[in-house]
Amino acid sequence: MKHQIRLNVNGDDYELLVDPWRTLNEVLREDLNLTGTKLGCGVGDCGACTVLVDGKSVSSCITLAVAVDGKKIETVEGLAASGEKLHPIQESFIEKGAIQCGFCTAGMEMSALYLLRKNPSPTEEEIREGLSGHLCRCTGYNQIVEAIADAADRMKTDRGKGVKP
Ligand code: FES
Numbered sequence: 001m002k003h004q005i006r007l008n009v010n011g012d013d014y015e016l017l018v019d020p021w022r023t024l025n026e027v028l029r030e031d032l033n034l035t036g037t038k039l040g041c042g043v044g045d046c047g048a049c050t051v052l053v054d055g056k057s058v059s060s061c062i063t064l065a066v067a068v069d070g071k072k073i074e075t076v077e078g079l080a081a082s083g084e085k086l087h088p089i090q091e092s093f094i095e096k097g098a099i100q101c102g103f104c105t106a107g108m109e110m111s112a113l114y115l116l117r118k119n120p121s122p123t124e125e126e127i128r129e130g131l132s133g134h135l136c137r138c139t140g141y142n143q144i145v146e147a148i149a150d151a152a153d154r155m156k157t158d159r160g161k162g163v164k165p
Pocket residue numbers: 038039040041042043044045046047048049050059060061062
């Protein structure tokens with residue numbers, strides 16, 4: 001039997017009828033067409049599917065949609081509206097060469113957002129620890145760490161300009 005759930009995704013409210021076994025990742029990608037959130041391993045190991053649920057980073061592939069009924073979900077699509085200025089984290093990822101195939105990027109960026117909200121001036125070690133749940137097959141990680149350090153600097157400036165952190 002399907003369950004009715006309510007989600008607030010990137011500021012928009014949705015009422016959905018979902019089977020109890022469907023994951024948040026499936027509902028985001030298939031029902032809401034928010035395909036920026038990727039599906040990699042599907043078992044909680046790679047971080048590609050990371051989104052924020054009530055501000056905390058979560059693997060959407062192992063989270064049932066019914067378990068997040070009533071919650072606030074943030075996905076990569078919420079970082080910058082289509083056609084608008086990119087979020088400082090996205091700008092830093094591009095400028096520092098932290099994206100190659102891009103499959104890990106949305107999840108990395110959401111974990112970066114989670115980290116920088118908690119800790120606006122992380123050390124390199126804290127950044128690496130913040131990324132510990134993420135796998136990247138392309139970049140070797142150094143550019144991603146550099147990008148997050150750069151984003152931290154940028155967000156301090158951008159906050160002053162009114163960009164939402
Ligand atoms: S797809 Fe969810 S952790 Fe890999």
